[in-house]
Amino acid sequence: MHSRTIRRILAIFLPLTAVSVAIFYLLNTTQEEDGILHASGTVEGVEVIIASELPGRVAEVFVEEGDTVQPGDLMFRLEDEIYQAQRNLALTGLKNAQARLEAARTAVNTAEATLESAQVNTEAVQLQYEITLAAARLEELPSRVSSWKQEIPNEFSLPVWYFQKPERLAAAEVEVDAAKKALEIETKNFQDVLEDATSANIEDAERRLREAQATFLVAEDLLNRAKLQNDQELEDFAQTRFESTKEELEAAQKAYDEMLSDEAQEEILQARARLTIVQERYDTALDRFNQLRTGEYSLQVEAAKAAVKQAEAAVTLAETQVVQAEMNLIQAESAVEQAQAEIDLIDVQIRKLAVTSATSGVVRSRNIELGEVLQSGAVALTLDRIDTLTITVYIPEDRYGQITLGDHAQVTVDSYPGKMIDAYVTRIADRAEFTPRNVQTEEGRRTTVFAVALSVQDSDGKLKPGMPADVTFNN
Incomplete structure (x- = not known):
């Protein structure tokens, strides 16, 4: 039963793969008419990642997917x-x-x-x-x-x-x-x-003697002054004071001598x-x-x-x-x-915290919502620059040598029939890309292709990223 299931899946997958490959070559490989080289591709813009340098919670978002922005336009703001x-x-x-x-x-x-x-x-x-x-x-x-x-x-x-x-x-x-x-x-x-x-206290005895001598001299001087006043009562009082100090002097001297x-x-x-x-x-x-x-x-x-x-x-x-x-x-x-x-x-x-656009472009994707916590450097928005558009086509190996850098081409899109837009070659791949994986026959080698990138000169701003476009080389 398991084998039958696998066979059913293969029966569905292989036809789809064949159809996808056919569509790929119809859209992206070259065609030749009267020797003129034609190719098909998709208009692409330069991808610009909009991120915040700082972490924070998203407070406001000012753009939606598909909006066109100019340099300096406010994209979102963090709290x-x-x-x-x-x-x-x-x-x-x-x-x-x-x-x-x-x-x-x-x-x-x-x-x-x-x-x-x-x-x-x-x-x-x-x-x-x-x-x-x-x-x-x-x-x-x-x-x-x-x-x-x-x-x-x-x-x-x-x-x-x-x-x-x-x-x-x-x-x-x-x-x-x-x-x-x-x-x-x-x-x-x-x-x-x-x-x-x-052993006795000689210092006390000397001090007593010194003080007694000082007191005696004062009493003696006082007695002499009292005698000059002719006042017997005053003189008697001074004499009594003198006799008292004299007795103390004699006692102090005797105590000192006995010691x-x-x-x-x-x-x-x-x-x-x-x-x-x-x-x-x-x-x-x-x-x-x-x-x-x-x-x-x-x-x-x-x-x-x-x-x-x-x-x-x-x-x-x-x-x-x-x-x-x-x-x-x-x-x-x-x-x-x-x-x-x-x-x-x-x-x-x-x-x-207020993140603005550094260039003009179209918002391809919006990866943030209000209230989200955004880490620094995390992708918040993706822009496609509309001032620098490119188209990548694939040239078969036998025409590879006919394309050189700087060659001019004309670009047309279904949205603007009959309008020719100038382009020139900016890059030619130095390695081939081919399908299937092993190419052994001459026919198989013709399916080996080289990627060629062209810069589109869309001064009117008519083209938008994602538009299918046809390219005719002027060679």
Whole structure:
């Protein structure tokens, strides 16, 4: 039963195939009349694929199959909600970047103003320094003149002018440092003596004695003043106060003496003497050092000089702040440019959601519907360009050598009887096409054909893709 079915199918298919082949040759192969080469074919247009560069949902379709379109005509549009939201977000970023840019510009102006103020202040401080220096030198003039007449110790063999003032200042400063260190050492030694002198609280006894002496001196001075007033009551009161402080002084002295042995008291006395001498050495060294600090080395000049350095440091800091503010400004400007570029990119994408035709043509097929999600690059519409029409015919092998590129021909169609349309050969196939598959006889070889493409010069736009056409070669 299966074999019978196959035979039935073949019985139907083979006649149909034969008819199809015959129709193909009648429509697409050449005919010869009086040596003129004729051929038949179908008008074809250049296929143009219309696709979106961006993915999205189809919002509108403006063409149908068979519609004629021109360059720039709107074909379809995709929804833009997502892109508009992205644009709003980018616009917010741009506004923020612009605000930071304005802040950066203000910071630059502020930094420049601060720098200018610091420079003006430096000039004023420098002027004040010069005034202070001039005044100090003028004040130093008498002592500088008298120093030439100063007597020097016999132990000095060099003249008074031998060492310059900076050298004497340096030597005096060394003595101050040495005296200060000696004072620190002697102070510690004195504390050690006090601690070793007795187990009792010697410091409390000394403090009591010091305070009693101070109180006694005040009471004594008060009594002397009261005697000058010729007021017995006032004098009696002052005398009573004096006697009381005297008794406290004697008690403090007795307590102090009883606390220490003769040997300990002598040791403390020597320690205090050494401490007093060392303290006086430091004070004297410091006084002599300060006496030398006159003129340009005076404290006033040093203070003015320090003010100049501080002002110059402020200028340096202000210059650094200006540089930093300018760098921040450059970064802010770059951020604005970047934010604007993002908006420009989104605007380009939004414009590309509205897909237009780049050429004139006829809509052959429409592959999209409203609401469909279209992927980027997916075929949405197919156009046939009507400004560039072609016809492909097939030339038998024995006439192949008679056709060359650029040969002219005449095209006619049934829709416009008697109208001749110019065409010229643009391509000749370099390989033969034949049916059946194996060609052994001379007759079979005559059915071997070569494809020839012609460009049709249809300036009136009469022809449409798909129209059957006859071609007559002008050879």
